[in-house]
Amino acid sequence: MRKHCHRRPRELVNPLTRMQVAPKAKRDRVMLTFHTALEAIAAGQHPGEEEWRSLSDAINTLETMVLMGKLLDHEVMPLVDQSIAAMVGAAKRYRAGQGMRLDGPGLIALRQVIDVYDQCLQGFTEAEMAKAQQETQNRLNALLRAKTKPANLVMV
Structure with missing residues (x-):
């Protein structure tokens, strides 16, 4: 009797989909997450870990x-x-016993960052955005594994 191979075939992927912008529903879901997180901090509520991470x-x-x-x-x-x-300042205020709030210029800067991110989602392909997110994760993992942290590194 012949042994069965445990390898599973990969699903077929249309190469043209990797060259397209992410679908609008997917982009809207990502942007909703960012806007919700920003409004939680702007309203003076204590954001959860997910909002901070977003x-x-x-x-x-x-x-x-x-x-x-x-x-x-x-x-x-x-x-x-x-x-x-602004994020570092909010974390320091929170550690000092105050609410985790952003100052005015920090809130404006974060809103602009989210606007730029939205433009990136609309202008870059889904593959380019996925590659940027993977590179970001690789950079963060390398920083976490490093024995000596860079002087300008701020981890909250």
Whole structure:
């Protein structure tokens, strides 16, 4: 009797779908997550871990896209830097016993980051966005594994 192979065949993928922008329903679901998280912080509510992670993912993905050469450094990095500073400030206020709130410039910067991310979802293919998110995850994993952390690294 012949042994059965445990390998499963891959499902067929239409190569043209990798060259298209993500479907509108998928883009809307992602943007709803970001807007919900931003409104939770803007309203002065204590955001949960998922909301915090969503905003951080948006910021880190844009930073990765700049490093990949997909976005212009001088246009996006000031927004990314302001957003990171706002998130760090909110975390410090929370640790000091105050509410986790953003200051005015930080809230504006985060709104602009989310707008840029929305433009990226509409302009880049689904494969490019997935690659940027994977690169972001690889960068974060490398930072977490590093024995010595860079001086400018802020982990909350």
